[in-house]
Amino acid sequence: MKQAQETTRLASGLQLPLLGYGVYRIKPEATAEAVKTALDVGYRMIDTAAAYFNEEQVGRAVLESGIPRDEIVIQTKAWVSDYSKQGIRHALERSKRKLGTTVDVFLMHQPGVRDPAAMIEAWREMEQMVADKEVGAIGVCNFGPNHLDVLLGGARMAPQINQVELHPFFTQQAIREHDARHNVLTQAWSPIGGVMRYWGDDKAPSDDPLTHPLILQLAAKYGRTPAQVILRWQIEIGNSVIPRSSNPDRIAENFAIFDFQLSAEDRAAIDALDRGERGGPDPDNLPDELYERKIPD
Numbered sequence: 659m660k661q662a663q664e665t666t667r668l669a670s671g672l673q674l675p676l677l678g679y680g681v682y683r684i685k686p687e688a689t690a691e692a693v694k695t696a697l698d699v700g701y702r703m704i705d706t707a708a709a710y711f712n713e714e715q716v717g718r719a720v721l722e723s724g725i726p727r728d729e730i731v732i733q734t735k736a737w738v739s740d741y742s743k744q745g746i747r748h749a750l751e752r753s754k755r756k757l758g759t760t761v762d763v764f765l766m767h768q769p770g771v772r773d774p775a776a777m778i779e780a781w782r783e784m785e786q787m788v789a790d791k792e793v794g795a796i797g798v799c800n801f802g803p804n805h806l807d808v809l810l811g812g813a814r815m816a817p818q819i820n821q822v823e824l825h826p827f828f829t830q831q832a833i834r835e836h837d838a839r840h841n842v843l844t845q846a847w848s849p850i851g852g853v854m855r856y857w858g859d860d861k862a863p864s865d866d867p868l869t870h871p872l873i874l875q876l877a878a879k880y881g882r883t884p885a886q887v888i889l890r891w892q893i894e895i896g897n898s899v900i901p902r903s904s905n906p907d908r909i910a911e912n913f914a915i916f917d918f919q920l921s922a923e924d925r926a927a928i929d930a931l932d933r934g935e936r937g938g939p940d941p942d943n944l945p946d947e948l949y950e951r952k953i954p955d
């Protein structure tokens with residue numbers, strides 16, 4: 659029997675599963691099979707992006723799954739080069755065309771630090787998409803409190819989601835508190851710290867959340883895997899999560915987190931692992947080639 663997972667209702671009214679399946683860094687040729695596996699396990703939210711170049715495969719897997727479309731939340735993102743009224747409109751239509759279906763959650767992939775006016779213009783059009791029921795919810799990614807404040811200065815509604823790098827070594831406490839003040843759900847990408855393993859050599863076990871001695875100790879205590887302990891911690895501190903794996907066993911493992919709870923003391927111990935250590939790119943300093951990337955039609 660599949661586990662029943664936990665959900666939250668966003669400010670827009672959309673019911674969002676707290677655990678989603680992410681497809682970042684999954685090659686297009688492997689994406690459809692991975693998404694089908696995730697849906698079969700029980701995931702009902704899939705996170706993709708125009709800049710991942712695998713929306714088409716996500717959409718095909720969803721439509722071929724046999725699961726009613728209204729039971730699955732598809733979340734995708736517009737890249738920063740599409741931030742304008744017409745650009746964001748084109749970005750949504752392009753994603754819908756590639757997915758072969760509607761978009762439930764539409765996010766800005768990066769803060770528009772080089773052209774805040776264009777970012778706000780795009781956001782106002784996204785607000786209209788919600789009003790017209792073209793999408794169920796809108797949000798942002800990689801926004802710090804400063805970015806969110808700039809956006810809110812020209813917005814009529816706050817984002818419903820802020821997706822940021824967040825794991826035991828980078829707990830983003832300031833962002834989580836700022837999001838909460840504005841009724842924004844914090845969503846963690848790289849929630850088990852995979853981004854800490856992508857780059858760099860000669861890492862010690864303590865340099866990876868999955869092999870850190872505390873996490874291994876807690877995994878043994880609860881009879882769970884390190885990944886399950888970290889994902890459970892994420893859910894219990896109030897975050898949504900989108901772990902990624904193309905391994906069927908790991909996909910199932912990451913979903914099996916809704917039948918146990920951590921103690922308050924153990925949550926606090928994981929909180930204390932924070933190093934303020936970012937593994938991914940700094941959204942204030944994206945390289946030119948990323949910031950100016952054009953998404954092909």
